[in-house]
Amino acid sequence: MITPEQAILASITVPLAGALLIALARRTPNLREGITLATATTLLACVLLLLPVVMDGARPAVSLFAVLPGLEIGFKVEPLGILFALIASGLWIVNSLYSIGYMRGNAEAHQTRFFVCFALALAATMGIAFSSNLFTLFVFYELLTLITYPLVTHHGTEKARDGGRVYLGLLMGTSIVFLLPALVFIWYVSGTTDFTSGGILAGKLDPIEIMALLALCVFGIGKAALMPFHKWLPAAMVAPTPVSALLHAVAVVKAGVFSVVKVIVYVFGIDTLSAAGATDWLVAVAGFTIVAASVVALNADNLKRRLAYSTISQLSYVVMAAALLAPLSLIGAVLHLAAHAVGKITLFFAAGAIYTAAHKTEVSQLDGIGRRMPWTMGAFTIAALSMIGLPPAVGFVSKWYMLSGAMATQHWWAVAVIAVSTLLNAGYFLPIIYRAFFVAPAHGPHDHPHGEAPLLMVIALTATAAGTVLLFFLPDVPLTLARQMLNL
Amino acid sequence: MSLASHLPALQVVIPLIAAPLTVLLRRRNLAFAVVLAASWVALAIAVLLWLQVAEGGTISYAIGSWPPPWGIEYRVDRLSAFVLVLVSGIAAIVLPYSRASIEAEVPPQQHYLFYTMFALCLTGLLGITITGDAFNIFVFLEVSSLSTYVLIALGRDRRALLASYQYLIMGTIGATFIVIGIGLLYLMTGTLNLADMGRRIAMVQGTRPVLAALAFLTVGISLKLALFPLHQWLPNAYTYAPSAVTAFLAATATKVAVYVLLRFYYSVFGGSQVFEQLPMQEMLLLLALAGMFAASTVAIFQTDLKRLFAYSSVAQIGYIMLGLSFDSQSGLTATIVHLFNHGVTKGAIFMLLGGVALKMGGTSLARVQGLGQRMPWTSLGIVVCGLSLIGVPGTVGFVSKWYLLLAAFEKGQWWLVFLIVASSLLAVAYVWRFVEAAYLREPRADTAGVGEAPWSMRLPTAVLVVATLYFGLNTAFTVGSASNAAALLMGGLG
Numbered sequence: 001m002i003t004p005e006q007a008i009l010a011s012i013t014v015p016l017a018g019a020l021l022i023a024l025a026r027r028t029p030n031l032r033e034g035i036t037l038a039t040a041t042t043l044l045a046c047v048l049l050l051l052p053v054v055m056d057g058a059r060p061a062v063s064l065f066a067v068l069p070g071l072e073i074g075f076k077v078e079p080l081g082i083l084f085a086l087i088a089s090g091l092w093i094v095n096s097l098y099s100i101g102y103m104r105g106n107a108e109a110h111q112t113r114f115f116v117c118f119a120l121a122l123a124a125t126m127g128i129a130f131s132s133n134l135f136t137l138f139v140f141y142e143l144l145t146l147i148t149y150p151l152v153t154h155h156g157t158e159k160a161r162d163g164g165r166v167y168l169g170l171l172m173g174t175s176i177v178f179l180l181p182a183l184v185f186i187w188y189v190s191g192t193t194d195f196t197s198g199g200i201l202a203g204k205l206d207p208i209e210i211m212a213l214l215a216l217c218v219f220g221i222g223k224a225a226l227m228p229f230h231k232w233l234p235a236a237m238v239a240p241t242p243v244s245a246l247l248h249a250v251a252v253v254k255a256g257v258f259s260v261v262k263v264i265v266y267v268f269g270i271d272t273l274s275a276a277g278a279t280d281w282l283v284a285v286a287g288f289t290i291v292a293a294s295v296v297a298l299n300a301d302n303l304k305r306r307l308a309y310s311t312i313s314q315l316s317y318v319v320m321a322a323a324l325l326a327p328l329s330l331i332g333a334v335l336h337l338a339a340h341a342v343g344k345i346t347l348f349f350a351a352g353a354i355y356t357a358a359h360k361t362e363v364s365q366l367d368g369i370g371r372r373m374p375w376t377m378g379a380f381t382i383a384a385l386s387m388i389g390l391p392p393a394v395g396f397v398s399k400w401y402m403l404s405g406a407m408a409t410q411h412w413w414a415v416a417v418i419a420v421s422t423l424l425n426a427g428y429f430l431p432i433i434y435r436a437f438f439v440a441p442a443h444g445p446h447d448h449p450h451g452e453a454p455l456l457m458v459i460a461l462t463a464t465a466a467g468t469v470l471l472f473f474l475p476d477v478p479l480t481l482a483r484q485m486l487n488l
Numbered sequence: 489m490s491l492a493s494h495l496p497a498l499q500v501v502i503p504l505i506a507a508p509l510t511v512l513l514r515r516r517n518l519a520f521a522v523v524l525a526a527s528w529v530a531l532a533i534a535v536l537l538w539l540q541v542a543e544g545g546t547i548s549y550a551i552g553s554w555p556p557p558w559g560i561e562y563r564v565d566r567l568s569a570f571v572l573v574l575v576s577g578i579a580a581i582v583l584p585y586s587r588a589s590i591e592a593e594v595p596p597q598q599h600y601l602f603y604t605m606f607a608l609c610l611t612g613l614l615g616i617t618i619t620g621d622a623f624n625i626f627v628f629l630e631v632s633s634l635s636t637y638v639l640i641a642l643g644r645d646r647r648a649l650l651a652s653y654q655y656l657i658m659g660t661i662g663a664t665f666i667v668i669g670i671g672l673l674y675l676m677t678g679t680l681n682l683a684d685m686g687r688r689i690a691m692v693q694g695t696r697p698v699l700a701a702l703a704f705l706t707v708g709i710s711l712k713l714a715l716f717p718l719h720q721w722l723p724n725a726y727t728y729a730p731s732a733v734t735a736f737l738a739a740t741a742t743k744v745a746v747y748v749l750l751r752f753y754y755s756v757f758g759g760s761q762v763f764e765q766l767p768m769q770e771m772l773l774l775l776a777l778a779g780m781f782a783a784s785t786v787a788i789f790q791t792d793l794k795r796l797f798a799y800s801s802v803a804q805i806g807y808i809m810l811g812l813s814f815d816s817q818s819g820l821t822a823t824i825v826h827l828f829n830h831g832v833t834k835g836a837i838f839m840l841l842g843g844v845a846l847k848m849g850g851t852s853l854a855r856v857q858g859l860g861q862r863m864p865w866t867s868l869g870i871v872v873c874g875l876s877l878i879g880v881p882g883t884v885g886f887v888s889k890w891y892l893l894l895a896a897f898e899k900g901q902w903w904l905v906f907l908i909v910a911s912s913l914l915a916v917a918y919v920w921r922f923v924e925a926a927y928l929r930e931p932r933a934d935t936a937g938v939g940e941a942p943w944s945m946r947l948p949t950a951v952l953v954v955a956t957l958y959f960g961l962n963t964a965f966t967v968g969s970a971s972n973a974a975a976l977l978m979g980g981l982g
Contacts, residue, residue, distance in 0.1 A: 067881075067961055068890065139881040146880070153928055161928050165920070172916055176879070177909045184893040184905075 004053045004060035008075050008130055010046045011085065015039060015123035019116045026112040033100050036115050040093040043122065047085045054082045055480060061132055070191055073139065076132030078195070079481035080265075080334060084258045085129040086477075087341045088251050092122055094460045095250075098349055099242040101456030105356045108240060114154060118246075120147045125251045128258065134193035134267060137259060138175070138183055141223070145171045148252060151243045152236050159238050166235035171222045174229050179220025182213055186267065195262060197487065199269020207276035210268065214278050217263045223256025224319055225312045227289040234308045241352030244304060249311055249344035254337055257318040261333060264322050265485065270330075279323040286320035287417035289313065294424035301362045303351045306428060307344065310387060313421060314340045320414060321402040327486050329405020334482035335475060336398035339386060342467040343395055346383035349461035350376050353453035363432055368441030370433075372451060375458050377436045379465035384429035386468045389422055394471035495540070496549035496562040499533045499572065500615045502526050507607040516599035523603040524583050527610060531580040534572040534614075538969075541569040548620070556620065557681035563620030567824065567973035571617045571747045574828050578739040578835050579610045585948040586732035588941075589842045593644050593730040602642055606736070608635035613744045622670045622680045622756075625748060629666065629712070632744075633659045636737065640729040651724035658711055658721040665708030672701035673756070685756050694765060698757075702766065705752050713745035715809055716779030719802045726798035731842025734794065738801055739835030743827045746808055750823070753812075754977040763815050772813035777907060779806030784914035788921065793844070793851040796918055797837050800877055803911070804830045807892060810908070814895045820974035822891035825966050829884035832959065833876040836952035840869045843941030843949065849934075853921060858931025862938045865946070867926045869953045874919035876956050879912050883960040887967060 002010070018039030025032040053060060054077055063074035077085075099118070103111050124147055127140030145168065153164035187193050190200045205213065222229045236248050264273065273279050290313045297309035314336070321333035353376045354360050358369065370377035386393030399418065406414040452458050471478075491498075506526035510519035540547060541564055549562040564572070583606070590602055612632025616625050637659070641652035674680055676697050677688040692698055707718070714722040722742075726734045763769045783802035790796035808830070811823030843866050844859065845851050859867040876883035889908070896904040940946060959966050 065961070068887070068963055068967060073961075135881075142880055143882070146875070150927070156928050161924055164924075164928070168920065169916070172878075173913055176912050176916075177906065180889075180909055181893060181905045184890060185897055188894060188897045 002049070004050055004058070004077070005062050007046045007049045008060060008062050008077060011043060011050075011089075011126040011130065012075075012123055014043050014046060015119045015126065018042075019119035019123070022115045022119060023112060029111065032112060032115060033096075036096045036100075036119065037093065039119060040089070040096050040122075043126070044089045044093060047082065047089045050077055051082055051086065051477075053077075054079060055477075055484070057484070063132065067135075071135050071187065071193065072133070073136050074132040075127075075130040075136070076195070077130050079484040080258065080261060081129045081131075083334065083338065083478055083481045084254060085126055087254065087338055088122065088125045088129065091246060091250050091341060091345055091464070094463050095242055095246040095345065097456045098245065098352070098460035101454040101460070102240065102242050102352055102356060105454045105457070106240075108154070110154065113150060114240070117147055117151050118243075121151070121247060121251060125255060128255045131195075133195055134183055134186065134263070137262065138179065141179075141221075141255065141259065142172070142175060144223075144252060144255060145175070148243075148247055151247065152239045154240055154243070155238065157238075163235040163238035167232045170229055170232040170235075174220050174222035177220070178216045182216035182220055185213060185216075193267075195266035197266065199265075199267055199272050201268055202272045207278060210272065210276045211278040211281070214264075214268060214273070214282065217267075218260055218282060218319065221256050221259045221263070223252055224260050225253060225256060225289075225315050226285060226319060227292060227312075227316075230289065230293065230312045233312055234305055237302075237304045237308050241304070241348055241355060244308075245345050245348035245352065248308070249348050250341045253311060253315055254341060257315050257322075257333075257337065260319050261322045261330075261337075264325075265330070270325050274325045279325055282323035283320055283411060283414055286316040286323060287414060289316035290320065290417050290421045291424065294421050294428070298424060298428045300428075301364055303354070303361060303363055303366075303432075304348070306363060307347050307351060310347075310425070310428070311340075311344055313425075314344065314387065317399075317402060317418075317421075320417070321405060324402075324405050324409055324411055324414060326405035326409045327488060328408055329402050330486055331479065331482040332398050332401030332403075332405055334485065335394075335401060335478050338471060338478045339394040339398040339468070342464050342471060343383045343386035343393065346379050346461055346464040346468065347387070349457065349464060350380040350383070353457045353461060356457065357450045357453040363435070366432060366435050367439040368436070370436035371441070373453070375452055375462055377433070379461045380436070381433050382465045382468055384433060388425040388429060392472045393468045394475060395468070397472060397475050492536075494549075495533050495537055496547060496564055496618055497551065499530060499537065499576075499618055500562075500611055502529050502533070503607045503611040503614065507604050507611065510600050510604045510607065514600055516596070516603070519600040519603040520583075520587055523607045526607060527576065527579040527583050530610065530614065531573075531576040534569070534576040537564050538569040538573050540564075541566055557679050557684035560624050561620035561681055561683070562618050563683065564618060565973075566969060566976050567747070567750065568617050570824065570969040570973055571744065571827065572614060574831050575610070575613050575617060575740045575744060578736060578831060579606075581948045581951055582732055582736045582739075582835070582839070585735070585839055585842070585945050588944045589732045589846065590642075590730055592846050594642050598642060602639070602730075605635040605638045605642075608632070609639060609736070613740055616744050617747055620682050622673065622682055622685065624680075625751075626663070626667050626670055629663060629748075632741070633663060633712075636741065639733040639737075640725050642733070643728045643730050645728045647724070648728035651721075651728040655721040655725045658718075662708045662711030665704045665711070669701045669703075669705035669708060669752075672697045672704065676701070682751065682755050686758060689756060689758065699765060702757060706749070706768075709745055709749045709752070713742045713749065714802055714805055716775055716783060716802055716806060719779070719783070719805075722802060723795055723798040726801070726838070727792060727794045731838060731845055735835050735838035735842060738798075738838050739831040742801070742805060743831050746805075746823070746827055750812070750820075750977060769813050769815060772809050776806045776808075776810035776813055779803060780810070780907075780911040781914065784911055784918065787918040788914065790918075791853050793841055793853065793856060793922060794838070796853075796921070797834065797841070800915070800918060801830075801834055803915070804834070804877070806911075807888065807908075811892055811895060814899060816895055816898060817971070817974050817978055818891050818898055819895035820977055821967065821971045822888055822895055824973050825891060825963075825970035826888035828966050828970070829876070829888045829959065832952055832955050833873050833884060836949060836956055837870060837873045839945070839949040839952060840866050840873070843945050846941055846945070847938045853925045855932065855935070856922070857925050857929040858935070859926035862931055862935055863940050865940055866949075869949065870922060870926070871919075872953055873956055874915075874922060876960070878915045878919060881960075882957065884956050884966070886960055887963050891967075
């Protein structure tokens with residue numbers, strides 16, 4: 001029987017070893033894809049092994065070595081981390097099935113590089129999820145940026161190169177210019193960067209400094225896509241759709257908001273922040289991002305672009321809910337991490353399936369597509385309901401908690417934002433569903449007969465759509481973990 | 489006296505003897521063997537000295553048993569021991585690499601001369617570092633400079649001659665300034681021994697000749713270490729010299745010059761005195777920042793990788809001088825640790841580029857298109873070292889940047905913090921010029937069938953690339969030595 005500590009290390013090393021084996025098996029594609037699936041399954045097993053341990057209240061930890069005094073690479077599994085790891089590793093299996101169908105269905109080049117980078121990206125994601133201090137998180141955060149760069153620029157075209165520049169420039173730029181000074185300053189002030197219940201900065205800084213430091217942190221974590229540093233996400237859409245699905249709807253962006261929540265809860269501490277009143281501006285900025293991104297999504301005809309702006313908006317829900325600092329809204333934030341992950345990955349899966357089967361990328365081309373691809377568009381509909389926040393999808397539950405938290409703390413501005421954005425969400429998702437099912441297909445010159453996408457892709461998107469509904473009825477695991485995080 | 493007690497003398501004497509031996513032997517294989525043996529022995533001695541100093545403190549060795557301050561003293565303290573390890577270590581790694589590299593870049597009849605000059609250059613650099621005598625520093629400086637001019641002129645490209653000549657003029661001006669500075673100090677203190685000078689200077693502190701000496705030394709040494717705007721010789725020299733020479737010089741020559749500056753500032757003028765009498769702090773800060781931004785910006789627009797990374801060196805020297813301008817424990821630690829970290833990183837980069845020049849027939853950005861497919865390991869190595877120049881965690885560059893930022897925070901200078909990180913963004917820009925050329929462009933047809941460099945070049949290069957990562961994660965040796973040396977200079981440690 002392996003111990004929790006070994007399971008932590010395995011969570012990082014299994015995807016690394018998987019990447020190596022995938023590279024070695026580059027000449028036999030079936031074996032290569034088999035290794036990807038086996039690696040993903042093993043990784044999920046490791047995380048599942050840790051889950052009951054953490055839910056029982058234990059916090060297994062491993063510390064590797066110190067780079068500088070008081071600055072060590074170490075891991076410690078706490079409720080939020082295990083939830084993030086669970087989401088990422090679980091969806092990796094589904095996404096791998098989908099990727100195999102997508103990459104083969106579209107006859108993409110450099111498939112080995114693609115799967116190697118994917119496995120490495122997951123290793124970096126696990127490192128972020130389990131990091132025991134801000135320094136370790138920063139190290140894996142930067143690695144994740146670098147590892148995903150080849151995935152974003154996968155096609156090697158002029159457009160991919162430009163997208164890659166924006167992607168790397170913004171993500172690396174913000175982390176170097178804002179997050180790194182914040183990290184050094186936190187270490188300088190408190191002599192540690194360990195994630196600690198209640199924070200490590202209590203009583204060490206005055207309110208203005210706390211506010212400035214928080215700004216450096218949340219803008220430095222560019223992966224959370226807070227405006228005005230959100231442009232990398234639409235730019236990253238030049239990547240093949242499986243990358244957009246797992247990385248730019250789940251792993252990378254969730255690493256962003258996950259880091260923001262971690263910093264707010266475990267570095268600053270909720271009490272320190274609310275005493276300093278340091279998050280009111282953040283509620284405003286996140287609220288603005290929610291509404292503004294939704295408005296952009298409303299006008300985007302390219303489906304992936306619309307989904308990208310929807311992601312930007314949904315990520316800011318998490319940031320805003322965390323910035324409200326109310327226990328209820330924080331629970332909502334944690335739950336939304338899971339809710340948005342399963343929902344948005346389904347939407348991207350559907351977009352990729354449409355591209356593979358029908359070669360269509362624009363919303364205006366989707367008239368009547370639901371009749372040809374009923375499973376795909378059915379799954380799309382369920383996930384869209386979750387995004388809008390309607391039952392029976394999990395998005396309803398998380399929005400409920402966030403709204404309750406906003407009302408409990410009498411943040412009427414936040415309540416208004418949630419209400420307006422719900423309308424906007426409906427405004428940009430419902431027309432797609434309407435076109436797909438109720439408008440007769442237009443017979444243009446580019447039209448050709450097609451059915452559903454390859455079976456593997458349909459299985460994947462059906463599974464994640466089922467997940468959105470399942471989590472609505474059984475949100476116990478994320479809820480319990482959220483309460484544990486807040487010591488409730 | 490046992491052999492162990494003569495290690496300080498042997499450190500310099502062994503490479504010095506190797507030089508004439510190669511001329512007597514005249515056979516390039518024998519010459520290679522002799523200099524290789526000498527450089528490896530030099531590395532072993534440097535490590536032994538480092539261990540001795542770590543245990544027993546500063547070593548003072550009287551040449552010919554003439555006691556200082558009358559005789560020449562060799563003095564190994566924590567700072568010089570660290571620099572000795574760097575210089576001899578780089579030499580020991582570059583030499584095995586140089587064999588295959590110069591075969592392609594230097595006419596065969598001059599090969600033994602390459603090894604002669606390499607041995608002399610190594611002698612000079614080690615001598616500057618180990619000696620405790622001001623005039624001796626000048627002598628060794630000339631030994632290393634003259635051999636460097638020859639080494640650069642060996643380059644295949646005829647522009648190497650011009651580059652060498654340019655450096656000769658600038659280097660001679662620098663050396664002249666240095667000797668004037670030393671002469672003024674001798675005039676005022678009546679001694680050439682650095683430690684003795686440091687004691688006696690208190691009596692004449694603040695007098696005009698001493699200030700003049702300070703000015704002459706600062707300008708002279710700044711020429712040698714290529715402080716912006718005295719760096720004009722460097723890009724040409726690095727671009728047109730044989731690859732092995734560039735790698736060795738980039739990793740050691742400017743670093744030793746920084747060492748000399750630290751030595752004069754802290755051991756002779758007495759640290760804070762320097763910074764109080766003249767607006768040194770402001771001036772160094774300004775020039776360092778100007779170098780960081782101007783040179784990085786120029787680097788972005790280069791079309792040749794050797795030139796691009798040469799300008800990057802000027803920018804990185806800005807970081808080194810910035811640390812010095814703080815005049816604090818953290819700042820000096822940053823300076824000293826970055827000597828090592830940047831030496832290792834840039835040495836690795838220029839060695840990798842040597843392989844690229846050999847196989848791809850040049851290092852222009854147009855020529856290295858698709859390098860990721862042609863030479864995947866070399867290409868990956870350049871990316872790793874590039875990340876170190878940016879300061880990504882897990883590489884040595886991050887460690888240096890950490891201490892620089894810490895030093896800025898200690899001074900409460902937030903604006904400086906942001907200038908430091910902003911200059912890293914420029915590094916992202918020039919490193920990504922390479923990444924896009926190597927990975928996002930199709931290789932040229934005339935480089936079809938090109939593979940990796942020979943193993944004799946790849947192995948030593950790999951050592952330095954791995955060191956770039958290793959010392960980014962295990963900083964016990966580098967930061968330990970640097971912070972001890974900084975404490976020593978600041979007067980904390982005996």
